[in-house]
Amino acid sequence: MTISLNHTIVPARDKRASAGFLAEILGLPVGEPVGPFIPVRIGELTTLDFADVDFATRGVGDIAPHHYAFAVSEDEFDRIFERIVKAGLDYYAEPHEPKRHGEINTWRGGRAVYFDDPDGHIMEVLTTPAE
16 A cells, blocks of 8 residues: 555645745745635645634644755755845744754755745755665
């Protein structure tokens, strides 16, 4: 049996703005609304379905930060990192303390960079080392 992730719901204070933010940084289109969701397709099989916090958390007031990691090619990393810098985002090399603000992580043989979306979700863009 082959298992793949089809979609996950991303809670947001403003689903359109949050979906647009991530799509802009990753260089992806925002999909047409599907019910209460604004999707951003990641690869061939998966969508991040942005939903307003009152739907996504079912009455919980605050949004608990989630972590989303996106594996990209070296060229895609360069283009995405350029958009992160151009947008003036605070980026960092570690998702925990010390975060090493203004740095890129290279400890895995590839590169990784973290940044927060408007709702405090931790976004990671990473390359994998050449085999």
